[in-house]
Amino acid sequence: MSPDTRLPRDAQSILELAARSMFDLFANASEGMLLVDRAGRVVWINDQYRRFLPALGYEREEDFVGHPVSSVVQNTQMHQVLETGKPILIDLLTNRAGTFVVSRIPLRDEAGEVIGVLGIVLFDHPETTLQPLIAKFARLEQDLNDARRELASQRRAKYTFASFVGTSAAAQEVKRQARRAAQSASPVLLLGETGTGKELLAHAIHAASPRAGRAFVGVNMAAVPEALLEAEFFGVAPGAYTGADKKGRDGKFKLADGGTLFLDELGDMPMAVQVKLLRALQEGEIEPLGSNKLLRCDVRVVAATSRDLAALVRNGQFREDLYYRLNVLPIRVPPLRERRDDLPLLVEALCEDIATRGATAHLDLEPAALALLAAQPWRGNIRELRNVLEQLALRSDSPQISAAQVEQVLRDAGQGRIEPAMAVPAAVAAVVPVAATDEDLRPLPQRIAELERSAIAAALKHTGGNRTAAARLLGISRASLYDKLGEVSEIQTTV
Known part of the structure; x- marks a missing residue:
């Protein structure tokens, strides 16, 4: 220990004596001590520490002393104290010899330079000597892990492509484009009227992408006040402004790092935020509010809007450079009136969900009721359809729903003109019970096998026997x- 010239000689002597006494106290009262030099080599161990050598894998002291501490003591942090010069007063160390409560103290020369580190084993059985503290630590760690799992589950995709109900050509084309987009890292722009299922598709794209295991984070531009959008996107540095959290707050970009950021109602984004969003997308960097540090972020953007972005660009309400940055993989989600053949399937799926959520009976719509629903323009699309079905479920005493009941709900909802029911569409007729024939009453597996044979034969004929092309078709x-060809080998002889 270097003398302190600011102290009287008597005081200096007392300080040196205190230092020696403290060293002797730790040497005798602790479970073991070791000393490393400025190069990180073990240069000394006391008698108590020698008893740990066999458990660490060393029979002789010379196999331990003189070697780098990082190579002879697993999980040590002595090198960190050497580098920083800062002590680690209390820590838990686990290695082959067991679990220990340890302290690490830097040693300095007369010039104040770190010349070594003293390591002290305070307890060698913390599970008994520090049981209350360790139990509390374990509970806190468990609570933290539970909270992390809960947060992770909330940030995962809620829907897959199976959730996008529909077998019409329009629905199939949307799913085909979305599946291709899922395998790309480029931004996706979902275009379509409100209520068509754009958010559902965004979830599905994330769930089918290589980023599926990471976070899915959504921001609705229309739901966040303009003054808060920048903080919502990029986060807030600690103490950035009066009332700000002292610990700071991560923005959506940081939360979505490695995953997908969903920008809903993109057309409502203020111009000031558009500039910073463009930079974040181009550079892969964000600057939290009140900070002068840039943070790297890796996010894949899926955006959605019900507005005409091209018209907004022409009118100067949306940045042209941001438009081209996001409009890389545009997917138009068709309105319900362009996929009327999907209405029976949608009604079935929505009624099942409504019954499950509300613990009510599953609605059974008569053919005329389905035909009336199919005839409407559905300005609100699937969201409006669900609203009508929910009203029918709550207002009807019977699960059987007639066309008159549907018409009444439509009128009460304020729909100015109710279109007359169409002739029952083929898709509707397919789910409406009709008189069964002997042909219909054959075993279902037999009928499915015949259908498969017919479809495979037609596909092979269309592709000239090219099986790869037929499978794709x-x-x-x-x-x-x-x-399937092995199961129905007779198909091969028909083409």
């Missing part, structure tokens, strides 16, 4: 096609 893998 049928929407199945080539391996699945080969399996």
Whole structure:
């Protein structure tokens, strides 16, 4: 210990004596001590520490002393104290010899330079000597892990492509484009009227992408006040402004790092935020509010809007450079009136969900009621359709729903003109019970097998016997096609 010239000689002597006494106290009262030099080599251990050598894997002291501490003591932090010069007064160390409560103290020369580190093993059985503290730590760690899992589950995609109900050509094309987009890292722009399922598709794209295991974070531009949008996007540095959280707050970009950021109602984004968003997308960097540090962020953007972005660009209400940055993979989600054949399936799926959530009976719509629903323009699309079905479920005493009941709900909802019911569409007729024939009453597996044979034969004929092309046409893998050909080998002789 270097003498302190500011102290009287007597005081200096007392300080040196105190230092020696403290060293002797730790040497005798602790469970072990070791000393490393400025190069990180072990240069000394006391008698108590020698008893740990066999458990650490060393029979002789010379196999331990003289070697780098990081190579002979697993999980040590002595090198960190050497580098920073800051002590680690209390820490838990686990290695081959067990779990210990340790302290690490830097040693300095007369010039104040770190010349070594003293490591002290305070307790060698913390599970008993520090049981209350360790139990509290374990509970806090468990609570933290539970909170992290809960947060992670909330930030995962809620829907997959199976959630996008529909077999019409329009619905199939949307899903085809979205599946291709899921495998790309480029931004996706979902275009379509409100209520068509753009948010559902955004979830599905994330769930089918390589980022599916990371966070899905959404921001609705229309729901966040303009003054808060920058903080919502990029976060807030600690103490950035009066009333700000002292610990700071992560923005949506940081929360979505490694995952997908969903920008809903993109057309409502203020111009001031558009500039910073463009930079974040181009540079992959964000600057939290009140900070002068840039943070790297890796996010894949999926945006959605019900507005005409091209018109907004022409009118100067949306930045042209940001438009081209986001409009890389545009996908138009068709309105319900362009996929009327999907209405029976949508009604079935929505009624099932309504019954499950509300613990009510599953609605059973008469053919005329379905035909009346199919005839309406559905300005609110699937969201409006769901609202009508929920009203029917709450207002009807019976699960059987007639066309008159549907018409009444539509009128009460303020719909100015109710279109007359169409002739029952083929898709509706397919789910409406009709008189069964002997042909209809054959075993279902037999009828399905015949349908498969017919479809495979038609596909092979259309592709000139090219099985790969036929599998693609049928929407199945080539391996699945080969399996089915093995089951119905007679197909091969028909083409």
